[in-house]
């Protein structure tokens with residue numbers, strides 16, 4: 153099992169945790185897992201200041217560990233520490249049609265938001281690098297969100313195309329989209345997914361101060377009624393608060409609806425704020441502990457990369473041989 157997440161901000165938000173990281177933690181018992189920080193992908197939208205990128209990457213790694221990803225059981229590493237990702241990506245770029253790449257909806261969305269001339273070629277080839285990320289480990293399962301389904305389809309098409317042209321080489325991966333993963337929406341606009349690209353007032357960052365989190369929750373958009381009921385179509389704000397409370401307390405939504413029957417929106421918001429803070433406070437402490445020893449964190453990442461390279465280098469060697477590159481003598 154393999155998954156990746158970009159280190160594109162100083163803090164992940166509750167949507168990242170409940171939609172991805174929580175599943176990653178749960179899966180390390182049942183599968184051999186590889187989790188990486190997609191620092192190469194993190195250059196595609198804008199080139200961050202170098203010190204900022206370095207800091208975000210380490211903070212992201214510390215957050216995975218704070219969330220419960222255990223470096224003893226799981227290989228945690230940085231994409232840039234494993235050159236095989238880009239080595240394989242080139243071959244896949246040459247197997248991908250320009251039109252095929254142009255149909256990727258995430259590229260279309262992201263490039264539509266920016267100035268067309270400034271959109272990077274890296275943003276265009278992003279899904280091809282993602283295919284290399286996955287296939288290089290011969291991953292069977294890739295836990296991702298619904299928005300990544302098309303990239304996994306491309307990955308499967310490239311695996312199939314390579315296998316047809318050069319012989320069986322790649323395992324065919326499946327997207328692993330968990331039904332249990334709670335969909336967390338923006339607090340201000342509860343029709344949009346919680347996202348770091350929306351204004352901060354609607355985003356519950358895992359490393360936000362407790363008072364800030366409570367304030368954001370108290371200002372969350374609700375509706376003109378008074379009834380606490382889970383009904384995403386007509387009551388998106390209240391439903392989102394119930395979903396958040398359900399996910400962080402592990403209690404079924406139906407139980408919460410019964411518990412809060414007859415109560416006001418203020419009481420629900422207080423309960424959500426308390427539950428979120430009860431989760432984020434120890435999380436922030438654990439992250440700070442990990443970050444207090446950067447040399448040790450870097451050693452953990454180096455060990456993860458070593459485990460990753462042991463598999464990835466074998467795949468690249470086999471791909472390069474099959475493609476017909478002359479083997480370097482003595483290697």
Ligand code: TRP
Nearest residue numbers: 155156157158190282285286296
């Ligand atoms: N594109 C993924 C996202 O935005 C991140 C990612 C990069 C990834 N490479 C991957 C996810 C490989 C799974 C497998 O969420």
